[in-house]
Amino acid sequence: MMVNKKGLLAAGAVAVAASLALAGCSGAGSSKSGGSDAASSTLTVWVDADRAAVLKDAAAAFTKESGVTVKLVQKDFGKIQEQFIAQVPTGKGPDVTIAAHDWLGNFVGNGVVQPVELGDTAKDFQKVAVTAMSVEGKTYGVPYSIENVALLRNTALAPTAPASYDDMIAAGTAAGTEFPFLVQVGPESDPYHLYPFQTSFGAPVFGTNSDGSYNAGDLSIGNTGGEAYAAWLAKEGAAGHLSVNVTGDIAKEKFNAGASPFLITGPWNVPDAQKAGIDVAVDPIPSAGGQTAQPFVGVQGFVVSAKSKNAIAANEFLVNYIGSEKVQTELYKVGGRAPALTSAFEAASADPITAGFGAVAAKAVPMPSIPQMGKVWQFWGVTEAAIISGQGDPAALWQKMTADIQTAIK
Structure with a gap:
């Protein structure tokens, strides 16, 4: 049973504990696999190593207030999605797990999560x-972090942020460095890093519904903006500004060596740039197509198992503990990802790096979590790479990609 009002969520811990005790009179003991078949006065939570220490403190506080024990089970983050989908239907999964938002399509499709x-x-x-x-209009988790790419700028080589893509190329050329700007492409391209440029042409992968959710029936990638983007890829490839020879490692290495004033990347590459002695600024990604350049946002949060016998306690723990400013701030400190809670983000924004990435995230778009997105990746990158490398007519290649994606989805 899910609670429907914040008032019930915020009710006294004694009431929560009492309701759980009544519901758990016949509960079995905790399973060795960390499953949710424990008595309902216990919550089992899957968490990765980086977040475990923070959740340990939050769990202790929750137990002290409610009397509900929280059992933390440490998992390899990369294996959680598969294990959660496999174990929940058997009743041996956890009550709560950490998750990336783009897993939700699989989770909802497999019926293994419930709304919070x-x-x-x-x-x-x-x-x-x-x-x-x-x-589809239902919230399935409490978010704790946001992550996205932005434009890193070496302030010694480029004192001001570029207003457009052309301005960036001009500034990079004027700096006299090996590359006007850098973005990882690689042999099969990198649609994730190039997506801000694509959206600046008005060519999202999918259209959206009125509530902001993605409409799987609206494959917008093949619109006229997509064709304009494809033409731009070909032009920039021919100019040498985009190259399949530039991998992520090369882009990072060259930027840290001062071979370009600009690098499109995420916060994960900032520490090494700073260690290399670069004074880094974080700017919005400049538009190539005239519209706002919107990167994908990756959100991490915690979700509740559809088979949890402790839904009330799980919701309480997520909303009022993991969703608290204290916990969100501590998770930010250990992970470096901008907090999802606005008050925690505003406090973290005293760091200009966090503030810069957060400002870009505010205008960004979530990575599609709908199952149909899985059919996009296999055609998207290789098509971009072919266009950048001049292997055919850009519009024809782009429309073939769109038709292939549509067929795969059907």
């Missing part, structure tokens, strides 16, 4: 984070 009730607290989170954790 954010209640009035929904407005306290950054809008893009709540949208990312939602499927």
Whole structure:
């Protein structure tokens, strides 16, 4: 049973504990696999190593207030999605797990998660984070972090942020460096890093519904903006500004060596740039097509198992503990990802790096979590690579890609 109002979520811990005790009179002991078949006065939570220490403190506070024991089971993050889908139907999965938002399509499709009730607290989170954790108008998790790419700028080589893509190329050329700007492409391209340029031409992968969710029936990637983007890829490839020879490692290495004023990347590459002695600024990605360049946002959060016998306690733990400013701030400190809770993000924004990435995230779009997105990747990157390398007519290649994706989805 899910609670429907914040008032119930925020009810006294004694009432929560009492309801759980009544529900758990016949509960079995905890399974060795960390499953949810424990008595309902226990919550089993899957968490990765990086977040375990923070959740240990949050779990202790929750137990002290409610009397509900929280059992943390440490998992390899890369294996959680598969294991969760396999174990939940058997009743041996956890009550709660950490998750990336783009797993939700699989989770909802397999019936292994249930909605959470954010209640009035929904407005306290950054809008893009709540949208990312939602499927078909229902919110399936409490977000804790946001991550996206932006434009890193070497301030010694480029004192001001470029207003457009052409301005960036001009500034990079004027700097006299080996590369006007850098972005990882690689032999099969990298649609994730190039997506901001694509959206600046008005060519999202999927259209959206009125609530901001993706419409799987609206494959917008093949619109006229997509064709304009394809033509741009060919032009920039011919000019040498985009190259399949530039991998992620090469882009990072060259930027850290001062071979370009600009690098499109995420916060994960900032520490090494700073260690290399570069004074880094974080700017919005400049538009190539005239519209706002919107990168994908990746959101991480915590979701509740559809088979949890402890849904009330799980919702309480997520909303009022993991969703608290204290916990969100501590998760930011250990992971470096911008907090999803607005108040925690505003506090973290005293760091200009976090503030810069956060400003870009506010105008970004969630990575599609709908199952149909899985059919896009196999055609998308290789087509971009072919266009950049001049292997055919850009419009024809782009439309063939779109038709292939449509066929795969059907």
